[in-house]
Amino acid sequence: MLALEIFDDNNLLSTKITPRAQEAYVYRIxxxxxSLLNGLYRTSVFGIDGIDGIxxxxxxxxxxxxxxxxxxxxxxxxxxxxxxxxxxxxxxxGRHDIDPDKPNEYGRTPLWWAARNGHEGIVKMLxxxxxxNPNEPDRYGQIPLLLAACxxxxxxxxxxxxxxxxxxxxxxxxxxxxxxxxxxxxxxxxxxxxxxxxxxxxxxxxxxxxTPLWWAARxxxxxxxxxxxxxxxxxxxxxxxxxxTPLWWAACCxxxxxxxxxxxxxxxxxxxxxxxxxxxxxxxxxxxREAVVRLLLGRGDIDVDMPxxxxxxxxxxxxxxxxxxxxxxxxxxxxATHSPA
Numbered sequence: 001m002l003a004l005e006i007f008d009d010n011n012l013l014s015t016k017i018t019p020r021a022q023e024a025y026v027y028r029i030x031x032x033x034x035s036l037l038n039g040l041y042r043t044s045v046f047g048i049d050g051i052d053g054i055x056x057x058x059x060x061x062x063x064x065x066x067x068x069x070x071x072x073x074x075x076x077x078x079x080x081x082x083x084x085x086x087x088x089x090x091x092x093x094g095r096h097d098i099d100p101d102k103p104n105e106y107g108r109t110p111l112w113w114a115a116r117n118g119h120e121g122i123v124k125m126l127x128x129x130x131x132x133n134p135n136e137p138d139r140y141g142q143i144p145l146l147l148a149a150c151x152x153x154x155x156x157x158x159x160x161x162x163x164x165x166x167x168x169x170x171x172x173x174x175x176x177x178x179x180x181x182x183x184x185x186x187x188x189x190x191x192x193x194x195x196x197x198x199x200x201x202x203x204x205x206x207x208x209x210x211t212p213l214w215w216a217a218r219x220x221x222x223x224x225x226x227x228x229x230x231x232x233x234x235x236x237x238x239x240x241x242x243x244x245t246p247l248w249w250a251a252c253c254x255x256x257x258x259x260x261x262x263x264x265x266x267x268x269x270x271x272x273x274x275x276x277x278x279x280x281x282x283x284x285x286x287x288x289r290e291a292v293v294r295l296l297l298g299r300g301d302i303d304v305d306m307p308x309x310x311x312x313x314x315x316x317x318x319x320x321x322x323x324x325x326x327x328x329x330x331x332x333x334x335x336a337t338h339s340p341a
Contacts, residue, residue: 067097067098067099067102069102069105073104073106074104074108075102075104075110076088077092077093077099077100077102078102078104078108078109078110078113080110081110081111081113081114081119081126082110082113082114082116082119083117084114084117084119084122086121086122086125089110089122089125089126090125093125093126093129099131100126100129100132101131101132101133101136103136103138106139107138107139108138109132109133109136109144110126111123111126111127111132111134111136111144112136112138112142112144112147114126114144114156115144115147115148115156115160116144116151118148118151118153118155118156120153120155120156123144123148123156123159123160124159127159127160127162127163134160134163134165134166135165135166135167135170137170137172140172140173141171141172141173141174142172143167143172144156144160145157145160145167145168145170146170146172146176146177146178146181148160148178148190149179149181149187149190149194150178150181150182150184150185150187151185151187152187152190153190154187154189154190154193157178157193158193161193161197167199168197168199168200169199169200169201169204171206174206174207175204175205175207176206177200177201177204177212178190178194179194179195179202179204180204180206180210180211180212180215182194182212183212183213183215183221183224183228184215184216186216186219186221186224187224188223188224191212191224191228195227195228195231202228202231202233202234203233203234203235203238205238205240208240208241209238209239209240209241211238211246212224213229213234213236213238213246214238214240214245214246214249216228216246216258217246217247217249217250217255217258218246218249218253219253220250220253221258222257222258222261225258225261225262229261229262229265235267236262236268237267237268237269237272239272239274242274243272243273243274243275244274245268245269245272245280246258246262247259247262247263247270247272247280248274248278248279248280248283250262250280250292251280251281251283251284251289251292252283252284252286252287252289254284254287254289254291254292255292256291256292256295259280259292259295260295263295263296263299270296270299270302271301271302271303273308276308276309277307277308277309277310279303279306279308279314280296281293281296281297281303281304281314282308282312282313282314282317284296284326285315285317285318285326286314286317286318286321287321287323288318288321288326289326290323290325290326290329293314293326293329293330294329297329297330304330314326314330315327315330315331318330
């Protein structure tokens with residue numbers, strides 16, 4: 001009991017524990033409120049080395065509410081799971097009265113936090129239980145798989161996909177799926193795992209009409225673009241709500257490799273303009289993307305002089321912005337003239 005009293009001492013927390021956590025800079029903690037935590041919460045939050053016996057004592061105290069939320073909203077299990085303290089999680093899960101799926105005020109469960117932060121061992125411990133819902137969303141509709149996919153935690157994604165009751169295509173409040181986030185961030189390994197399933201719609205748009213391919217192309221994630229284009233159920237020319245296609249953004253951003261892959265397809269319209277009448281060629285010319293302009297001009301069906309809604313052509317934009325290389329590509333070839341002898 002002396003050990004428990006020492007660990008509940010606020011002075012010990014302020015002089016020994018809090019500075020260490022601040023140095024680590026990985027804990028989701030309001031340090032102005034940390035003195036409100038009792039010994040059990042502190043062990044769950046910080047996972048202090050060399051105190052396994054104290055942790056066991058704290059967990060073993062009769063009458064202690066193991067599911068009580070701290071001032072910041074999470075239970076001891078939520079804190080331990082989110083901060084990757086496997087030993088503390090194991091001890092807490094050993095309690096018969098523990099609620100392993102209790103969310104905080106934002107609807108985020110211990111599994112949600114462990115998946116988000118990539119704590120594979122803890123995710124596996126939680127998934128072994130029948131009283132953990134792997135599809136439990138937070139208040140924004142984001143499930144554990146979505147966060148793991150977003151952050152590229154391949155081991156966690158694999159563990160979650162191993163559950164028979166997982167919904168791998170569950171969108172959040174804004175219609176963004178796990179695949180959408182993985183493609184957005186260029187997490188190729190996660191994209192490959194998700195595309196290996198037959199219950200995934202790889203062409204699913206978010207609320208703004210942006211597909212996984214759209215974002216992968218915009219960000220220049222060539223590996224991801226290649227995998228998505230390998231699917232038969234992808235529309236590679238699908239625009240967002242503003243009429244901008246994957247090619248439009250790849251050309252605008254100068255992603256030569258992505259542009260090359262898209263132009264190799266027969267189901268791409270290289271002249272497709274956005275709502276403002278701007279074509280991929282016009283955007284590439286505007287920003288001086290010489291390599292992309294050259295690729296686009298290599299298509300026999302490109303409209304070199306297609307104007308936007310203001311009547312401005314690619315050549316006009318290149319001229320206004322001083323892109324000499326692009327101007328030379330867009331100007332029509334001139335016939336050679338000879339002076340009389």
